[in-house]
Structures are given as structure tokens and as C-alpha cells.
Amino acid sequence: MQLFxxxxxxxxxxxxxxxxxxxxxxxxxxxxxxxxxxxxxxxxTMHEFHAEVIAHRLLYSDNTFNYVDALGRVYPGIVDLSRFNSSSLDDEVQYTYDRFVAARFTLLDAESWKIMTWRDERGVSRIRSTYLNEYVFDKWFPLFSAGVKGKTVDGVQYYLPVQYWKRGDLEPAILEVTVLVPTT
Amino acid sequence: MIHFQQEILLDAIINYLNAPDDVTVMGKRGQSNFMFIIYQLLALGIVIVAFFGFVYKTTTDDYAFRELYTKDIALTMELMHGAPGELSLHYEFMPTKTYGIVFKEGSSEGIIDSIWLYDIKNKNTPAFFQFGRDPFISIERYEAERADIELIKQNNNINFTEIPDEIIGIFSDMPRVNTVFPTWKYDRSFCFVTSLDNPEMTLLLSRGIESALRIERRVDRIKADIHQCDADMTIAFNIKSGGEQSSVKIVYNDDIDQKSHKLAWLMRKHIFDATYEEKTFNQFLLTKSAEDTPLKGFDDSNVGVFIEFNKEEEPLLLRNQAILPIADAIREYYGEI
Incomplete structure (x- = not known):
């Protein structure tokens, strides 16, 4: 080895x-x-709180799936099925970066707690759900539901008793609320 | 190949250790080596300063507070979007925290959906957070050197205005002392005192407050006196006119458990709420008692507040603007509101 x-x-x-x-x-x-x-x-770290705030924003807004009467009054807790579609939530909340939050609201039968379905104009049976950032939600939900420590997605999931209009009457139902936010 | 690289690195270290011999020569090459070491020391100094700057920022709560406030305002904006109808909200910071605030575009041009909060002295490290935009609600770009703002949602617009100086502090920093007393209406007693030269007005005010408290709650032990008396709460009044500015001055007893401070704070808040739209007063002062204030001589263990109204107006008209807010403050003090 050369020293100098x-x-x-x-x-x-x-x-x-x-x-x-x-x-x-x-x-x-x-x-x-x-x-x-x-x-x-x-x-x-306030991911759960953040998700809770987003859930409240969507649950009480007049631009989402809540029933709004002719005078413009909002009825939180009464679901307007005609507005219960994915586009209504994507119209209400728009983030520049779409991987900021994702949400899903699903209607369940009040007695059996089974997911409610409906048939579209082609007769195809569809789940009675509405999404915010559906593509992102489908990617995040397995991570959230795995419940492992150190997960990259956090959020809230809970059930609310609601009502919806069916042939002029209010019918009871359960609304499953799932809001996810990234932790990174 | 790897062996060769290791050899070069080892040689480099040995050469580095040999470097002082070259420095002493101070020829062209020696000078070059000397400058190289100086540059290295400078670079090392910059890196160390940056490192300790980061450590300082991390260990002080300043950045953490800014981040907390930014997220809080962003989430408040989320809820404002979801709230049907019109609303306004005062957002105040702690008096020691003076931040600048910017509502501006996040990454899309023309879409206001992010909040930036920065230290006025050092704008280089702002805290940032994004909120969801509603395409049916328009938000204006806003920038202010002081982050105490009022958020207003009206007609599908969200606007921001700076809170005037005289209002700042009125809704913040209420003393955190529990004064709720579920059965206060049966065994509480109040004493209204005039400390100066208007006993008739004191009597009118105390009777008015007494009536206001009795409308819904049965309060039997109210006393109105011109001297200090034995009661749970002593409230002294003075109404004067002819001052330069119309003002409300509230002086509270400097008791240990801060109950007087809480009562005085509530009175200022309710008087402000009741008179702000008409701009009855320009100043709302809140101070603790000192040697020269009218509360001198009050029992320190008692809840005591002195209120002085200063306005060039008919005292009887002023009386009506004072009675209900003071009664509301007393009720809130005991947990009735």
C-alpha cells in the first residue's frame, strides 16, 4: 500500500x-x-379527527346526499336516493391532490343489516353505495381494514340510523360511514 | 475493484493527516491546501449551524404550534363548507403567537384550497395544510400579517377579514376555573355596591339585574347596598360621562382561585356581544385590582368585580345596555347557560 x-x-x-x-x-x-x-x-397526529371532520362535512352538507326540500332546507339523516351516487360526493369535495381523503357511504337494511341493492336501467344489480375518490378508496380500504400497527391509512368507520324516501314514505335504514385518510 | 477503492480512501485519509506539513510550506500548493481546509471548515460550520437550527426549531414549540393552528383552521374550513346557511367565526391565536396567514392556491392555478401560516420574523418555514374545495363556493385569496381573522360564509362565498385591534383578546383566554353550582338559585347571594357617587344608579342597575335573574330563576337573596356586604359575589358599578373615549372598564378582585377573573371575563364578553353592533363602546378593558383601584378594601377571598362605564350618553339609556349582559354573565358563571 502506498502510504505517501x-x-x-x-x-x-x-x-x-x-x-x-x-x-x-x-x-x-x-x-x-x-x-x-x-x-x-x-x-x-390527528388522522382520525381529520376523517371525522370530513365525515361530518359530508353528512351535514346540502350538496351531498341529504334531502333538501323546496325551500332549500337540509334534512341531515334523510337520504335522498336520487343523489346517492358517487358523482355527488366528488362534486362536493375536491382536493387538488386526490390521495388526501377517500370515503364510502353504504346503505344497509335496518332489520337485517344487509347491504341494500338496486337495479340500474339495464337490470344489473348494484350496491347502494356512494364514494368520494372511489379509485383511491378501493386501494386504501384493505390497508385500513387489516388493522395492523404502522399502517399507512387511518380513518373512521361507524353506523348511523337514517331514513330514506320510498314511494312517498320514510323508511328506516342504516348508513355505514367509512372515511379514510393517509398517515404519511 | 472494491479493493482498489478502499485503498484510495485509505490513502486519502493518510494524505489528510499529512496535510499540515504542506501548509507550513506556504508555497502555491501549500496555499491551495490551506484554502481547501478553510473552505472545509466553512462548509462544516454551515452544516453545524443548520443542524442546530433544526434542533432549536424542533425543541421549541413554535413550529408545532403553527402546524396545529394550520390544521385546525383547515378543518374549520372543511366544516364551514359543510355547514348549510350563513355563519361567521372569530379565530384568535394566543396573545404570544403572532403569525402571518395566507389562503392561496395549493398546486392548481386559481383554486384556493390551502392555508399557509408563517412566523412574521422568519417566513422561510411556513406550516401548510390543504382543505377540500367545494366548486359551488368561491374563496378569495387572502394574505395578512396578522393571523387573527374572522371567517365569514355568506351567499356561497367564504371571505376573511382581520379582527379589529379592540376586539382581539375578548374571546380568548377565559380562566379555566370551575364555578358551576347546580343549586345556586336557592342559596347564592349577590351584593351590588356603588363605589363612587351615584347610589341611585346603583339601585336601578341592581334592581334591573335582580329582575333579569328572577325572570326564569328564583333568586331570593339579592341585596343592593351602597356598602360592601356579606355575599357570594360583590359587583360594584360606576357610570361616568365626559371621557375622551367611550369605554367599559372591568376591574376584578385578585383572588387566588381566579373566580373574580372569570366573572369579569364573562361580563366583558357579554357586554361586548350586546353592544358591538351599535358600537356603543370603543374599548373593553379588563384589569386586576391594584392599590389605586376602587376594589381596594374588598375582601380578597370574595368574588368581586368593579364595572365602570364611561360614555357621553344618558345614563338611563346605558343602564338598559348593561343589565341583561351582566345578568347573563352571572348565569353563565354559575353554569346556567
């Missing part, structure tokens, strides 16, 4: 040693930052 470099070799070696020095220093600093972040968290 010649004068000509000194310059490129100096560059190399500087690179080595800064790489080593960067690793040291990143490690330090990670250790400090572990000791004191400067961020507030």
Missing part, C-alpha cells in the same frame, strides 16, 4: 476525501435528526 501520495495525485485524492467526508457527515446528521425526531415529535 505524490504531489500530482494529491488533488484528485483531496476531492475524494472531501466527498467521503461529506457523505460521512450527512449520515451522521441524518442519524442525529432521526434520533431527535424520535425523542420529540413536532407533529400532531
Amino acid at each position: 501520495l505524490s504531489r500530482k495525485a494529491a488533488s484528485p485524492v483531496a476531492v475524494l476525501q472531501a466527498i467521503f467526508f461529506f457523505i460521512f457527515l450527512s449520515i451522521l446528521l441524518v442519524t442525529g435528526i432521526m434520533l431527535i425526531s424520535l425523542l420529540k415529535l413536532p407533529t400532531y
Whole structure:
């Protein structure tokens, strides 16, 4: 091994040693930052609360699936089935970055708690659900429902007693509310 | 190949250790090495300063507070979007926190859907959060050096206005002391005192408050006196005219458990609520008692508040604007509202 470099070799070696020095220093600093972040968290984790707020926004708004009478009064808790479609929620809440929140509302039968279905104009049976960012929701929901620690998606899921109009009468139903937000 | 690289690195370290020999030469090459070490030291200094800057920011609560406030305002905006009808909301920060605020585009041009909160002294590290936009509701771009704002939703618009100086602080920092007393209407007693030279007005005010409290609640032990008397709560009044500014000054007894402070805070809030639209008063002052204030001589263990109205107006008209807010404050103090 050559212990002493010649004068000509000194310059490129100096560059190399500087690179080595800064790489080593960067690793040291990143490690330090990670250790400090572990000791004191400067961020507030409020994912569940965030999801709860989004759920309330959608549940009480006059632009979603709530029944609105001729005078413009909103009836939260009474579902207007004609507005219970995916586009109504996507019209109500628009994020520039669509991976910010996703939600699903599903109507269940009040007695059996089975998912309600309906037939479209072609006679195909469809689930009575409405989505916000459906594509994102379908990706996130398995992560959320897995319930593992350290998951990248958090949110809320609960059930509310609601009513809906059927042939001029109000019928009872259960609304399954699922709102998901990313944790990263 | 790997062996060769290791050899080069080892050589580099050895050369680095040998470097001082070159420095002493101070020839052209020695000078170059010396400058190289200086540059390295400078770079190291910058990195260390940046590192400790990060540590300082992390260990102080400033960034964390900004992040909390940003998320809170963003979620408030979410709920404002969902709330049917019209509403307005005062959003105030702690008096020690002075932030600038910007409502602006997130990543799409022309769509206001993000909040930026920054330290006025250092605008480089703003906290940021996004809220969901409703295409049927329009939001204007807003930027202010002070983040205490009023959020107004009206006619499918959300606007922001700065809260005037005289209002800031009126709705924040209520003393956190529990004064709820479920059976207060049966065994509480009040004493109304005039500390200066208007006993007739004191009598009128105290009778008015007494009536206001008795409308729904049976309060039997109210006393009106011109001297301090034995009661759960002592409220002193003074109405004067001819001052430069119309003002309400509330002085509270400096008791240990802060009950007087809470009562005074509630009185200021209710008087403000009742008179703000008509702009009856310009100032709403709240101070604790000192040696030269009218509460001197009050029993320190008792709840005591002194209210002074200063306005060039017929005192009888002023009386009507004072009675109901003070009665409401007393009821809220005991947990009735």
C-alpha cells in the first residue's frame, strides 16, 4: 500500500476525501435528526379527527346526499336516493391532490343489516353505495381494514340510523360511514 | 475493484493527516491546501449551524404550534363548507403567537384550497395544510400579517377579514376555573355596591339585574347596598360621562382561585356581544385590582368585580345596555347557560 501520495495525485485524492467526508457527515446528521425526531415529535397526529371532520362535512352538507326540500332546507339523516351516487360526493369535495381523503357511504337494511341493492336501467344489480375518490378508496380500504400497527391509512368507520324516501314514505335504514385518510 | 477503492480512501485519509506539513510550506500548493481546509471548515460550520437550527426549531414549540393552528383552521374550513346557511367565526391565536396567514392556491392555478401560516420574523418555514374545495363556493385569496381573522360564509362565498385591534383578546383566554353550582338559585347571594357617587344608579342597575335573574330563576337573596356586604359575589358599578373615549372598564378582585377573573371575563364578553353592533363602546378593558383601584378594601377571598362605564350618553339609556349582559354573565358563571 502506498502510504505517501505524490504531489500530482494529491488533488484528485483531496476531492475524494472531501466527498467521503461529506457523505460521512450527512449520515451522521441524518442519524442525529432521526434520533431527535424520535425523542420529540413536532407533529400532531390527528388522522382520525381529520376523517371525522370530513365525515361530518359530508353528512351535514346540502350538496351531498341529504334531502333538501323546496325551500332549500337540509334534512341531515334523510337520504335522498336520487343523489346517492358517487358523482355527488366528488362534486362536493375536491382536493387538488386526490390521495388526501377517500370515503364510502353504504346503505344497509335496518332489520337485517344487509347491504341494500338496486337495479340500474339495464337490470344489473348494484350496491347502494356512494364514494368520494372511489379509485383511491378501493386501494386504501384493505390497508385500513387489516388493522395492523404502522399502517399507512387511518380513518373512521361507524353506523348511523337514517331514513330514506320510498314511494312517498320514510323508511328506516342504516348508513355505514367509512372515511379514510393517509398517515404519511 | 472494491479493493482498489478502499485503498484510495485509505490513502486519502493518510494524505489528510499529512496535510499540515504542506501548509507550513506556504508555497502555491501549500496555499491551495490551506484554502481547501478553510473552505472545509466553512462548509462544516454551515452544516453545524443548520443542524442546530433544526434542533432549536424542533425543541421549541413554535413550529408545532403553527402546524396545529394550520390544521385546525383547515378543518374549520372543511366544516364551514359543510355547514348549510350563513355563519361567521372569530379565530384568535394566543396573545404570544403572532403569525402571518395566507389562503392561496395549493398546486392548481386559481383554486384556493390551502392555508399557509408563517412566523412574521422568519417566513422561510411556513406550516401548510390543504382543505377540500367545494366548486359551488368561491374563496378569495387572502394574505395578512396578522393571523387573527374572522371567517365569514355568506351567499356561497367564504371571505376573511382581520379582527379589529379592540376586539382581539375578548374571546380568548377565559380562566379555566370551575364555578358551576347546580343549586345556586336557592342559596347564592349577590351584593351590588356603588363605589363612587351615584347610589341611585346603583339601585336601578341592581334592581334591573335582580329582575333579569328572577325572570326564569328564583333568586331570593339579592341585596343592593351602597356598602360592601356579606355575599357570594360583590359587583360594584360606576357610570361616568365626559371621557375622551367611550369605554367599559372591568376591574376584578385578585383572588387566588381566579373566580373574580372569570366573572369579569364573562361580563366583558357579554357586554361586548350586546353592544358591538351599535358600537356603543370603543374599548373593553379588563384589569386586576391594584392599590389605586376602587376594589381596594374588598375582601380578597370574595368574588368581586368593579364595572365602570364611561360614555357621553344618558345614563338611563346605558343602564338598559348593561343589565341583561351582566345578568347573563352571572348565569353563565354559575353554569346556567
